[in-house]
Amino acid sequence: MAHTCVHWFRKGLRLHDNPALMAALRDCKELYPVFILDPHLHNNTCVGINRWRFLVGALKDLDCSLRGLNSRLFVVRGKPEEVFPELFDRWKVTKLTYEYDTEPYSLSRDKTVATLAKEHGVEVIYKISHTLYDTERIIEENSGKAPLTYNRMQVIVKTLGPPKRPVPAPTIEDMQGAMTPCSENHEKKYGIPTLEELGQDAAALGEEQFPGGEQEALRRLDKHMKRTGWVCSFEKPQTSPNSLSPSTTVLSPYVTFGCLSARTFWWRLAEVYQGKKHSSPPVSLHGQLLWREFFYTASVGISNFNKMEGNPVCTQVDWDTNPEYLAAWREARTGFPFIDAIMTQLRQEGWIHHLARHAVACFLTRGDLWISWEEGQKVFEELLLDGDWALNAGNWQWLSASAFFHQYFRVYSPVAFGKKTDKNGDYIKKYLPLLKKFPAEYIYEPWKAPRSVQQAAGCIVGKDYPQPIAKHEVISKKNIQRMKLAYAKRSGDSAESANKSPVKRQGTKRKAPSVVDMLKKKDRRK
Numbered sequence: 001m002a003h004t005c006v007h008w009f010r011k012g013l014r015l016h017d018n019p020a021l022m023a024a025l026r027d028c029k030e031l032y033p034v035f036i037l038d039p040h041l042h043n044n045t046c047v048g049i050n051r052w053r054f055l056v057g058a059l060k061d062l063d064c065s066l067r068g069l070n071s072r073l074f075v076v077r078g079k080p081e082e083v084f085p086e087l088f089d090r091w092k093v094t095k096l097t098y099e100y101d102t103e104p105y106s107l108s109r110d111k112t113v114a115t116l117a118k119e120h121g122v123e124v125i126y127k128i129s130h131t132l133y134d135t136e137r138i139i140e141e142n143s144g145k146a147p148l149t150y151n152r153m154q155v156i157v158k159t160l161g162p163p164k165r166p167v168p169a170p171t172i173e174d175m176q177g178a179m180t181p182c183s184e185n186h187e188k189k190y191g192i193p194t195l196e197e198l199g200q201d202a203a204a205l206g207e208e209q210f211p212g213g214e215q216e217a218l219r220r221l222d223k224h225m226k227r228t229g230w231v232c233s234f235e236k237p238q239t240s241p242n243s244l245s246p247s248t249t250v251l252s253p254y255v256t257f258g259c260l261s262a263r264t265f266w267w268r269l270a271e272v273y274q275g276k277k278h279s280s281p282p283v284s285l286h287g288q289l290l291w292r293e294f295f296y297t298a299s300v301g302i303s304n305f306n307k308m309e310g311n312p313v314c315t316q317v318d319w320d321t322n323p324e325y326l327a328a329w330r331e332a333r334t335g336f337p338f339i340d341a342i343m344t345q346l347r348q349e350g351w352i353h354h355l356a357r358h359a360v361a362c363f364l365t366r367g368d369l370w371i372s373w374e375e376g377q378k379v380f381e382e383l384l385l386d387g388d389w390a391l392n393a394g395n396w397q398w399l400s401a402s403a404f405f406h407q408y409f410r411v412y413s414p415v416a417f418g419k420k421t422d423k424n425g426d427y428i429k430k431y432l433p434l435l436k437k438f439p440a441e442y443i444y445e446p447w448k449a450p451r452s453v454q455q456a457a458g459c460i461v462g463k464d465y466p467q468p469i470a471k472h473e474v475i476s477k478k479n480i481q482r483m484k485l486a487y488a489k490r491s492g493d494s495a496e497s498a499n500k501s502p503v504k505r506q507g508t509k510r511k512a513p514s515v516v517d518m519l520k521k522k523d524r525r526k
Helices: 019-025 051-068 081-091 104-117 135-141 152-159 186-192 214-225 228-235 252-256 261-272 287-299 323-330 336-351 352-366 373-385 387-400 426-431 451-457 472-500 516-526
Strands: 003-009 029-039 074-077 094-101 123-127
Touching: 003 019, 003 081, 003 152, 019 094, 019 123, 029 081, 029 352, 029 426, 051 214, 081 104, 104 123, 104 516, 135 152, 135 287, 152 287, 186 451, 214 228, 214 252, 214 261, 228 261, 228 451, 252 472, 261 287, 287 387, 323 336, 323 352, 323 373, 336 352, 336 373, 352 373, 352 387, 373 387
Parallel strands: 003 029, 003 094, 029 074, 094 123
Antiparallel strands: none
16 A cells, blocks of 8 residues: 655654654655644743754755655644644645654653544554664663663673664655655745744854754764774863864764764764774763763653652752852853853853863852752753753763762862863853953963953953852862762661662662563564
8 A cells, every 4th residue: 555654853854864764655655754843842942042043954954855855844833743633634644654752752742643643544653763772672681770870781782782774865766656745835834944933033143163954964974984093092081171173073963953863873983993993982982872872771761860859860969049140150150261161152152062061060060059950951951952851861960960970079170170171271262252361370260360460451350250159169168068968868768768678779670561562662673
């Protein structure tokens, strides 16, 4: 039977390694590639302008690639559960395909849409291609629990073998027989929105450092893979948080939006590594992709993963509520130039180096301001191009020493840390030009500069640039004691619950899957 198919693009905004799209093309007479602007995900409260620009670029690129295959992208506005019944009827759809998504909202949404599809007699097919592995399979292999250490994760994936190889992008031959009906008013009805239509002020944007789209992703991947020596010797901790141009690949936004397949990235790296001496996980580039997998798996296996309360692996901490401190941090007004420069780069460009993320996250939480990691998580989700639900939640828990990482006494200095790789403060001068005339000895601590130096630099601390929001050397010691108490309370609670029950607490074990569940999983892995 020849089908009328809708392929629903969500994160996998690409043609390469898109097994769900290839499934749509099997026995297909009409193909409707659809992207839905879902108000739950695509709204101005939680999506910053740089993310909007990246998404619009990715959609334009996708539409351009589809045109090359005599097809088009249909951008539809509305809630998926309201949009689909109408599309099913209007286009007489018989098959719906999409890439599997592990986020709680996505799972709930997809369940609703699958029920609606069944009611309309529409077959639903989904495939795993956003992660290297099936995260549920990793949990099964680990006795029904998410691995809580990177080492354990490595042991599990070793038993699973390397990730599946990516599937090629569809060709004109693959599209034969699959027509995309396109009306004259397509642009008006299903066109890609402009930033203005999305309520954004495009004039406020700076130069686009990282244009969205699959073609740009593959171009950047090719460029980096040609640097074979750099790829083989890459060690993430040895890269610089405050270099004037990125010292890492900056492929993360492309993987987040699915413009670049993680499996394609993995296998291209494997080709470069072949027969050569190279760095290993966790610090290598393969190691970075496994970190992503680690947090994705944790987010599936741990309940309330993006919250402190109700999260079984997260230390319960009595964080302060301080809107003034939070706003100063978010708006780059802390009075610590290294911290403020990082937050300025984040707002302007939508990307900061991972060690820069470490510095500002530690400063907001356990280091200085004692504000909940959940508040930082919201800001990163809005501003980061690579703001990814699972990675964002996992890394904030790690950096606040709430879960995964427990050496809470290791605190980043908002002064000394930046000096290690940028003594002259060139990074600060770039993002805080107000301070550019300060000599190197005061650029990280302008409040220590004599009044005459401040006047010569044209910037008076306390008037033109803020006084430091906290005394780091005092407050960081106090906060270490507060963390120590939170950890002691956690140990006491664990001991108490262990005494109450003969079963040692090891996280929640999954119930054994039914035969129907197993068949579904088998189909998903095909």
